[in-house]
Amino acid sequence: MENEHIDIVSDVTEEDTTKDKYLTFEIDNEEYGIDISYVIEIITVCAITWVPETPDFLKGIINLRGSIIPVIDARLRFKKPAKEYDSLTCIIVIEYENYKVGLIVDTVNEVTYIPEDKISIPPNAKLKYQNKFIKSIGKVGKDVQLLLDLDKFLFLE
Amino acid sequence: MADFSRESMLDMFIYEMNQLVEQLEQLIIQGEQGYSMDDINEIFRIMHTIKGSAAMMLYDNVSKTAHSAEDLFFFLREENPQNIDYSKLTDLVLECIDFIKNELAKIEAGEDSDGNPTDIIARVKAFLSQLKGEAVAEETPSAPEPSKPAEVKESPAVPVAENSAVSGTLYTAKIFFEEGCEMESVRAFTLLQNLKDYITNVTSVPEDVVAEGSEDIIKKDGFTFSFNSENTYDELCELINQTIYLKSFDLSSGTLKNYKAVLFFEEGCEMENVRAYTVIHNLQAYCTNIKHEPEDIINEAATEIIRKNGFKFSFSTSKSYEEVSKELYNTVFLKTVDVEEITESTETPKSDTGKEKEPKSLEAEVKPEEITKEENNAVPENAPATAKSKSASKPAAKASSKAADSAAAQKKQAPTQHMISVNIGKLDQLLNLMGELVIAEAMTTQNADLEGLELESFNKSARQLRKIINDVQDTVMSMRMVSLSTTFFKMHRIVRDMCKNLGKDVQLEVVGEETEVDKNIIEHLSDPLMHIIRNSVDHGIEMPEERKALGKPEKGTVLLEAKNSGGEVIIIVKDDGQGLDKDKILNKARENGLLKKPENEYTDREIHQFIFHPGLSTNEKVTNYSGRGVGMDVVMNNIETVGGTISVESEQGEGTTNILKIPLTLAIVEGMLIKMGGTKYTIPISSIQETIKAKNEQLFTDPDGNEMLTLRGEVYNVVRLYDFFGAETKVTNIEDGVLIMLENEGQIVCLFVDELIGEQQVVVKSIPSYIKKVKGIGGCTLLGNGDISLIIDVAGFFDK
Numbered sequence: 001m002e003n004e005h006i007d008i009v010s011d012v013t014e015e016d017t018t019k020d021k022y023l024t025f026e027i028d029n030e031e032y033g034i035d036i037s038y039v040i041e042i043i044t045v046c047a048i049t050w051v052p053e054t055p056d057f058l059k060g061i062i063n064l065r066g067s068i069i070p071v072i073d074a075r076l077r078f079k080k081p082a083k084e085y086d087s088l089t090c091i092i093v094i095e096y097e098n099y100k101v102g103l104i105v106d107t108v109n110e111v112t113y114i115p116e117d118k119i120s121i122p123p124n125a126k127l128k129y130q131n132k133f134i135k136s137i138g139k140v141g142k143d144v145q146l147l148l149d150l151d152k153f154l155f156l157e
Numbered sequence: 158m159a160d161f162s163r164e165s166m167l168d169m170f171i172y173e174m175n176q177l178v179e180q181l182e183q184l185i186i187q188g189e190q191g192y193s194m195d196d197i198n199e200i201f202r203i204m205h206t207i208k209g210s211a212a213m214m215l216y217d218n219v220s221k222t223a224h225s226a227e228d229l230f231f232f233l234r235e236e237n238p239q240n241i242d243y244s245k246l247t248d249l250v251l252e253c254i255d256f257i258k259n260e261l262a263k264i265e266a267g268e269d270s271d272g273n274p275t276d277i278i279a280r281v282k283a284f285l286s287q288l289k290g291e292a293v294a295e296e297t298p299s300a301p302e303p304s305k306p307a308e309v310k311e312s313p314a315v316p317v318a319e320n321s322a323v324s325g326t327l328y329t330a331k332i333f334f335e336e337g338c339e340m341e342s343v344r345a346f347t348l349l350q351n352l353k354d355y356i357t358n359v360t361s362v363p364e365d366v367v368a369e370g371s372e373d374i375i376k377k378d379g380f381t382f383s384f385n386s387e388n389t390y391d392e393l394c395e396l397i398n399q400t401i402y403l404k405s406f407d408l409s410s411g412t413l414k415n416y417k418a419v420l421f422f423e424e425g426c427e428m429e430n431v432r433a434y435t436v437i438h439n440l441q442a443y444c445t446n447i448k449h450e451p452e453d454i455i456n457e458a459a460t461e462i463i464r465k466n467g468f469k470f471s472f473s474t475s476k477s478y479e480e481v482s483k484e485l486y487n488t489v490f491l492k493t494v495d496v497e498e499i500t501e502s503t504e505t506p507k508s509d510t511g512k513e514k515e516p517k518s519l520e521a522e523v524k525p526e527e528i529t530k531e532e533n534n535a536v537p538e539n540a541p542a543t544a545k546s547k548s549a550s551k552p553a554a555k556a557s558s559k560a561a562d563s564a565a566a567q568k569k570q571a572p573t574q575h576m577i578s579v580n581i582g583k584l585d586q587l588l589n590l591m592g593e594l595v596i597a598e599a600m601t602t603q604n605a606d607l608e609g610l611e612l613e614s615f616n617k618s619a620r621q622l623r624k625i626i627n628d629v630q631d632t633v634m635s636m637r638m639v640s641l642s643t644t645f646f647k648m649h650r651i652v653r654d655m656c657k658n659l660g661k662d663v664q665l666e667v668v669g670e671e672t673e674v675d676k677n678i679i680e681h682l683s684d685p686l687m688h689i690i691r692n693s694v695d696h697g698i699e700m701p702e703e704r705k706a707l708g709k710p711e712k713g714t715v716l717l718e719a720k721n722s723g724g725e726v727i728i729i730v731k732d733d734g735q736g737l738d739k740d741k742i743l744n745k746a747r748e749n750g751l752l753k754k755p756e757n758e759y760t761d762r763e764i765h766q767f768i769f770h771p772g773l774s775t776n777e778k779v780t781n782y783s784g785r786g787v788g789m790d791v792v793m794n795n796i797e798t799v800g801g802t803i804s805v806e807s808e809q810g811e812g813t814t815n816i817l818k819i820p821l822t823l824a825i826v827e828g829m830l831i832k833m834g835g836t837k838y839t840i841p842i843s844s845i846q847e848t849i850k851a852k853n854e855q856l857f858t859d860p861d862g863n864e865m866l867t868l869r870g871e872v873y874n875v876v877r878l879y880d881f882f883g884a885e886t887k888v889t890n891i892e893d894g895v896l897i898m899l900e901n902e903g904q905i906v907c908l909f910v911d912e913l914i915g916e917q918q919v920v921v922k923s924i925p926s927y928i929k930k931v932k933g934i935g936g937c938t939l940l941g942n943g944d945i946s947l948i949i950d951v952a953g954f955f956d957k
Contacts, residue, residue, distance in 0.1 A: 047945075049945040049947065051924070051928055053882070054928060058928065063939055066596075068925055070925045070928050154927070
């Protein structure tokens with residue numbers, strides 16, 4: 001079944017290189033993932049300019065080679081305690097619906113392949129605050145990745 | 158064949174059309190009191206160009222509208238009739254313009270141009286015939302010459318009057334059947350059968366309709382037949398119209414004539430083959446038997462041939478020589494066209510010399526230079542396009558020797574080479590790069606690595622670099638500068654229309670329309686200005702009787718003035734109307750709960766500023782134009798988005814003056830860099846009045862907790878920046894920091910900051926849209942070291 005599928009689409013694989021691939025990163029020892037097609041680049045933490053009258057998870061704006069990009073501290077967005085930025089801290093620059101935004105995460109792990117059938121809908125129970133930003137849960141081997149719902153993550157009040 | 162991409166041409170078409178329409182509108186408005194011959198010529202030319210371009214892009218409705226207006230001005234030009242109702246004429250032409258504008262807007266928005274001009278055209282025609290009636294009555298003695306082009310109207314729907322009277326007139330009809338209706342030959346045969354009671358002496362192309370192969374000809378070129386009939390044109394039209402599956406038909410009186418033509422396009426117009434195709438396409442509507450060389454015009458190679466040898470083609474039509482030439486002159490980018498009638502039916506399109514020309518065949522060559530001469534500086538790009546219109550009526554100009562002509566052509570065409578139109582996107586990009594360059598220069602020359610080093614030679618080079626960069630920056634800026642004249646001229650139309658509708662007599666005086674402003678800013682100016690002018694005419698200027706009673710001149714005046722002042726452009730709209738009614742405004746303000754202190758403490762200036770509050774219109778009556786109270790606050794918002802300010806001064810009974818201050822450019826701001834709590838902010842220098850080192854004794858707090866500063870006997874509000882933004886800083890003692898006095902629309906506030914860093918030119922960048930608008934922040938900029946500095950929006954400190 002799997003092979004058959006690949007044979008058919010082999011001609012168009014080029015545009016599908018990002019399909020089912022996720023960039024995984026860590027926040028507070030939990031592993032999260034976002035669809036790789038939204039990711040533009042990963043940079044280390046640089047000078048962030050604070051902007052008044054913004055929610056505290058919105059850390060401010062950065063200068064990325066001349067373009068101004070707002071950055072969100074994912075820890076604060078998940079209502080987790082803030083942590084000093086260190087050498088492992090990264091900013092993942094994503095583009096979602098024409099908004100370019102940087103996400104500050106504890107560390108970036110890898111790009112993994114999570115086939116569709118390994119992804120399940122999260123349990124409905126709202127045990128943790130961050131649950132509302134989770135679209136689905138991917139399971140590869142023993143690892144579990146919480147896949148981000150960017151729409152809610154970026155725009156939910 | 159239909160795959161030709163029109164996109165690139167469409168852009169040019171829209172651009173050209175917009176310019177033409179604007180130009181036309183100006184001319185019409187200026188000429189309302191009576192047109193000079195030059196004006197009429199100019200209007201005629203523009204209408205002609207619009208018609209031609211629209212026809213080329215297959216926007217028939219636009220083309221037809223322009224055509225009807227062109228007919229009108231053709232008549233004016235040729236007959237120069239007196240006693241014209243200019244006001245009606247202007248109304249009519251403006252209506253045509255509005256229609257064309259509307260269609261253009263649709264085309265620009267990517268919609269179909271589907272407006273129906275029949276109504277306008279009919280009215281223009283009626284007006285024209287009315288004019289003609291009068292004109293003929295006036296000059297009966299001079300019998301019109303038979304060749305007078307005014308009578309050669311080719312509109313197929315208009316009956317050719319003389320023909321209906323003569324018995325057995327010769328007609329030619331060309332018929333197209335619906336695509337896919339099949340059995341065209343049989344249908345053609347049936348048609349002839351149906352008509353046989355009315356027509357005699359029928360000859361048709363193809364000759365034998367039922368013969369093999371004729372079906373294909375009919376499908377492709379249509380079914381053409383000529384005949385004699387005693388019926389009138391209208392009757393025949395009706396008869397033919399009854400045919401089933403009829404797609405279109407063209408009926409005209411006269412026999413088929415054969416023509417051949419050689420056509421040259423303007424050098425450098427590109428896509429000659431596409432243009433040639435369009436020519437053929439247009440001909441197909443009324444011609445048969447079209448042959449052209451090169452035969453395969455779709456092929457790229459054809460472009461070269463056409464460029465070198467000209468585009469040769471032959472065709473048959475019943476139209477007269479004049480009509481055919483006129484049609485061909487409509488070709489866009491036409492350089493010359495040589496049409497001649499061939500007397501024998503055998504066509505030899507290849508030999509274009511040596512053939513005997515018909516004696517009446519007037520050789521009409523187009524000489525763009527004649528027109529450029531008259532066009533002067535009026536939009537040089539249009540000159541080649543406008544050129545063709547001239548030639549039709551001026552075959553006599555051929556007299557001058559060719560050599561002299563071509564020399565003159567080069568000389569006169571020269572100005573067209575000095576202007577190019579550039580995509581605004583590229584200019585924007587250039588400006589952005591310019592911004593980056595300014596920053597990069599600062600990054601380099603103020604590099605931290607250089608600190609403390611003795612660098613005499615380096616500094617010298619750096620200075621040189623900075624000087625050049627400044628020059629480049631000025632040049633880039635100047636490229637984006639556009640004069641206000643087009644925006645200002647639009648106002649003439651508004652004043653005119655309003656006067657007509659409101660029965661007022663107002664004249665608009667325009668001063669300093671040559672003042673230049675950045676393109677981006679101009680786009681935001683048109684609407685606010687329109688609003689202010691409407692207000693002035695509608696609310697400000699009184700009715701003529703009223704003015705007379707008040708001892709004012711009956712004609713009201715609205716002055717629209719622009720002038721440069723430092724880094725700003727000041728636009729003044731001043732009327733000599735009734736002025737603002739302070740009491741009314743105060744009452745309204747009270748009703749709306751806007752008053753914050755006892756009424757008698759308000760200065761005139763403060764009261765006048767109330768008109769910028771939403772929902773405050775003092776006009777009791779809501780008119781077509783204003784009075785709903787959603788005017789001035791929108792104006793204010795618009796002006797503020799481009800970083801400008803607006804204020805109003807008024808003397809009751811004397812008039813009102815609106816003053817708009819607009820920055821020359823949005824992109825680069827002279828700024829004062831300040832520091833507060835580890836962050837650097839930039840304050841536009843233009844709003845800074847002075848900086849003060851204050852003492853604690855100068856400071857006091859009013860009962861509401863507002864901090865005040867006394868300085869030279871005046872009291873000012875103090876705003877602490879860290880309080881306002883909710884930030885943290887170590888500098889909280891007024892004596893440790895600096896107070897910056899900021900002015901906005903006549904109000905003053907003192908801003909407390911940690912320290913001043915220095916003056917700097919900064920390139921304004923917008924805050925990413927993900928972050929919602931922050932009050933007091935207008936944008937951001939990059940500093941020499943790559944840090945971001947937020948730009949303070951001074952107006953944010955004033956509205957509470």
